[in-house]
Every structure is written in structure tokens, then in C-alpha cells.
Amino acid sequence: MIGSLAVLLVAVGVAPAVAKSTTPVRPAAKAPRPAPAPAPVPTLCEGDYADSVPAARASEILDAVKDQFVFSIRNIATYERVYYGRDGKLRRNYIRSVVHGTGFAYQVKDGETLIVTNEHVANRPDVTDDEHQVDGVPPGSKKVREQIKIVRDEEDDYEPGHVPLKLALSDSAADIAIVKARTVDAWAIAESEYVLEGLLYPRDKRYETAEAERAGVHLVVLPAPEPAWVRGDRYLLERAALNLISNAIEASPPGGQVSIEVSRQDSVASLKVTDAGPGIAPDRLPRIFETNLQGGKHRLLAGLVGDDLVARQPGADIHQGFLDLDTGEIRSAAAAVVARAIQQGALEAARPNPSSGAITLHFTLPRAGRARVSTRMRLADSQNVVAVCQLSDGSLWSDSAAVVVTLAACLEDGI
Amino acid sequence: MASALINVPARAKRGEIIEIKTLISHVMETGFRRTQVGAVIPRNIIRRFVCSYNGAEVFSADLHPAMSANPFIVFSTIATESGTLAFEWTGDNGFSVKETAAITVE
């Protein structure tokens, strides 16, 4: 992620909520990192003004949560330099300048998305000169185009599409800015299809059960009779689910029970986590989605904030919310990841060609005998076919073979 | 209609590694092809193949459009006990084929 992070502004009231520091993110292809010992998450800002938090302490807090964020913001600005060439004619030169910043949080409000990010990402100078310098761009250049995208990290090649942004607020001293984007739909972070239950059964279930065992809490999983397919970003979904489950485990007293239920009803698929904890005080319930809520033991996932209780918006896309199971009195609280249920295969049917996978093989150890499989595949063009394997100790192996593919001399068109 | 062709050794010694060949009849339409008038031919593939040995999963595969038609998968497993090997293919449009093969392990 990006260099030094400064103190976050509170002034606008859009303070990002803090994710639990005890839940390390587990990306799909890498070996799972063991969960570190749970540390109490410090509250970020106590006072009205950020100045009340000493800079060192603020950095400490921010550094602690730094690797919780999945996405960063990439700003590609195109600068145009006009100059006279050797032949005396006017020439234009276009230089692209790419800069990355961290996306701390975003909130959807009134059809707009607000993102808290670094100021140096959001506020590229319109004209470069001695005061406003841009790396790699000669002074006297004018910014003609600017694109902002959410990317996974600096090396991410995924192009979800740019969104025109408007600056809402910025502070160069703190290197913080809030930008506004017009529509939410543009944030296609990494859409994939996902069975909600897949969040419960990663290849090894050690993490949740280990944490539950440590807390002396009994974990009960109730899968849906039919798989519930949803569309969304797998990493965010996984993180949301993991956070809910961790919250529930933490909130439950020892000997209590946390139950995880996946269900689908019409167009809504949900993963509900119920715990035996004290729940949320009734007066705080309507304010759950205000980002400065620090209430109780239920913290919201940073960067994933809904603007209404999910029960009232059954058609909504990914939201993390709280469902009131007991009407009237709240004895137990349930948190749910609710998403629009889709027809399985709907998204992959629209996936572009080429798709990244050809076949994924799962060997059951130690019964496999040999790690060798023969199969047949179709290739449309000459290419490298790559095989990647994750071994049982978590290490990875890969090899590739170049294949030359010739086209058929005669096709059957028109037959 | 013969959907699947399975080759499992009828007998094996305990602890021996046996090779299992499976071939199933399926068009595996990628979803990327177009008709003469330009309409996309919708995707129709087998997505998942699971082999269970006396109820326990010993091998599975997730298939994507790149796999050839009439998917052919050869894998191995250890002959642990006599019983039934169950094979299940599931895919788009509710495609589901289940086959079994018996094996005697000495």
C-alpha cells in the first residue's frame, strides 16, 4: 500500500469505521495466514477534531488497519504538453501519469458514492509548474483527462472502468480527500458468482472453527437446501462474512451458540449470523449505518456500508446489515450478508473470452495416489497453457507449455 | 442412451493405486460461438465432476468452457476397500448424470 498515512479528518462526519484487526484477509490463491491473537481495536477519534489525536498515535492506528483494505484508488491523469517542434510547427505531446492512493472507505448516499482516499490521488494539479509538480510530466503541461478506478493494488491489471469524480473535500496537510462519484454501478470491483455457502466452506475451515473454539463458543452452520448464488466481489463477501462471524463469536458468552444460516427467498439470498450476545441497544439500531457509530461489540466492515437496513431493500446488492429477528424486544442480534439472488451461471455466461480457468482439480489427500490427471481441452489460438498447483503445505508449483494452434483449412460454414 | 463411459479396474489389491478413466457425452457449448446471423449460442457446459468412493469424495474437478466436448478425465485413487465408486457430473440447464462402478479390493 501507499507510504505514510496521515490523520483522517472527522470534520465532515464521514469517519471511516474501523475493521476488526483480528481478522486477517485471506486471498484465495495464497496460503492461509494463521489468525493473530485478538488485539483490542482502539477507537479512532474521540474528540471533535482530528488534531486531538497526536500524529504518532494516529499513524499507529492507521498502520494497524492498513492491510485490512482490499482496494486502492488508481488515478490516471493525461497531461498535454504543447510545444514548437524543430520545424517550427506546433506539436502536442500526451503523457500519462499514474498515481495510486488508498481507498479507506466508501459510502453510498443519495445515489452518489463518497470515497475517502488520499488527497494526492484526488487532487492532481490542472497545470504543472514549479509549485505543482507531477512526476514524469514537464512543467507547463495541462491536464486534459483524468480517470479514477478502484483497483486491488498497484499491480492490478483489472480494468473495471473509470468513473468521473468530483472533489468534495480535501486537505493536503492530512493527505485526505473525499471524492464523489455519480453512479454506484460503476464500481465493478471484481464481479464473480459466488455461492453464499462458499463463504462458509473455504478449502480448509480451520479459521472460523479455531476462533470459535478459543472463545468457547459453539458454531452451528445451517446451509440452504439449494445453493444460493449471488453476484459480487468475492473478497469483500468473504471479508463481510468473516467479520460477521468473528463479531458474533466475540459477542457471544462462552458456551453460547453462534449459528450461521444460508437461505434464499425469492430474489434475496442471505447469510445470517446469529449470536447469543447482548445485542444492540434499540435506540442505536436505526443509526447502525452511520459511519461514526462505535456502538457495542458489533463493528461495521470498513468500506462496506449500506444506507438502509437490508430487510427493507430486498433487491439490493451487497449490504452488510442487521436484521431484527425478534420483533419488539431484541434479545439476540443477527447480522447478515444479503445480496440479490441470481440464477447460477448468469454471470459466467456473460464473462468475456478468454476466461482464466480451464479446469480446477481437487485432489483428496492422501487418497489421490498420484497427482496426475489426463484430460482434453480446446484452444482457440497459439498460447501458453499454465498449470498452477497448491500443495498441501500451502506452497505453490507451476509449469507451462507452449502450444501452437493452427486453424482448420476448411470450415463448415453454410452447411 | 449411453451417457458415460467409465473404466475402473474390477479388482485391485489393497493400497494399490488404480487409474480411473471417465468419458461423458456432452456438447460443452462454450457460449462464445455465434450462429451465421450473429446470435450467441448460449453456454451449455458441465461445470462439476465429483468422484466418491463409498460416499467419501476422492476427486473433483470444476470445468470451464475451455474443456473439450465429451469431457475425458483420467485420475487415480488408492484402492482402500471394496465398494462402489460413484461419479456425478453436473452442469448448466440442470444437467446431472450419476454413474456407479463396483470395485473389489483384496
Add this chain to the structure above:
Amino acid sequence: MRRLLIALGLLALAASAFAGEIALSDRRSGYELMGRELRAMQDDDTANPGMLWVLEGAALWKRPTGAASRACVDCHGEAAVSMKGVAAHHPAFDAAKQRPVSLDQRINNCRVDRQQAPPLAYESRELLALGAYVARQSRGLPIAVTIDDRMRPFLDAGHAIYERRQGQLNLACSQCHDDNWGRQLAGNLIPQAHPTGYPLYRLEWQSLGSLQRRLRGCLTGIRAEAYDYGAPELVDLELYLMWRARGMTMDAPAVRP
């Protein structure tokens, strides 16, 4: 015996009548021009995708159908016995139609006449399955179409089609398959075009297909108007090709790239 002698004499005549052909000893099946992996795929009955159709054909062989509610097995018994060599000598002369018919047409004739069932569509799954099953019974046997004076005109017609330049590319079959076999056409090896393995699983089709499908594909490739399935021209050409491959070993259902 006398008829056999006449037939042999005619065959000998026929052998010398067509010049420019591949010498009998130089003939190679497409099998020998394939790579090692494809040959292994064809040889292994558990890995040959054509066997899926053969198994289906075996099931269809026993299924009663049509108004007469008869299955093939009711008249023909076990295919391994009764169908042995049948595919190797088709196209054969059909007295009722007074012309040679291909194996597919023979199967359909049986369906219509004896089973009182509607004929199966060309290249339909069922017809391919039955054709593959019947052809499988001739595996390992030499191709032996009989040419007598009744068949002679059709053989000549088939040969004429083989030698005639056709299509926008103005190519004749013999130009590629007699003169340039073994060389490459746009990266693909040109075979000698012996139908020893039909119906075969073609990787390009990702499915089993008949010889007529292949012939129509070639005609489309040279930008000629392809004859319809079951057209007499295609059967004549098939007859000529089978005669050209006389004595070569059948290996249906084959696998070809």
C-alpha cells in the same frame, strides 16, 4: 465361381483403368499420419469418444421401434456376428433402388421397410450411433466393395466427381489427395482420403460425423455447392473412395484431427 472370376477380371481391368492414382502399396490410412497421442486416443476404447456413439448404437440395436415394433436384433441377431464385414463392403448395390446405397441409407431403408418407422435424419445422433455400431463390427477387416457391371457406371461417376475441378477454387479432389498428400494445407496435413475409419470422431467437429459430412465439408472448403446429404453424387463418390481404399483395414470409429 464363374461370376467370381468375371468380377476379379473386372477388378483387374479397373485397376489399370485409372492412372495418376496412388500406387496400391503406397496407400496410407489417415491413422498413420496422425501423431502418437491421437493414435493412442483412437486405439483405447475407453478413451475414444466415438465409443460413446457405439454404446448408444448397441442400445438402439436392441430397442424395438416403428409400427412393426421390431428391434434390429429381432432380425439380425447379435451384431457382432451378423454385421461383421457389412460396413466394409458398403456402398453396396440395392436391387430395389437399382443403384448403390451407403450404409446410412441401408439402415434407413431397413427402418422404413421392415420396422415401419420413419427414416432417421442424416447426421442425427441415432443414425450416427447405429452407423458407428455397425461399422465397429468391421474393425480389422479389409475394405471389399464389390464392383460388377451393375456397379460399374456408378463407380465411373464417382471417379469423375473425384477428378473434376469444382468450386470457386477450381480444385479437384485428386489434386490434393492424390498429388499432394503428405504436404500441408494451411498448417494441416493433407491425408490420402481413405474412408477406413468412418463414421469418425473429428476433433474439429467435437463430435462423431459421417463420411458424407466430411465430403460436404471439403466441397464447402473449395467453395463449391455441396451436394445434399444422401445425394446420389455423394454415394457415388463414397463408392469410388471405398473402392480406391480396397484392401485397407477398417478402423471405425476412428479419431481424426
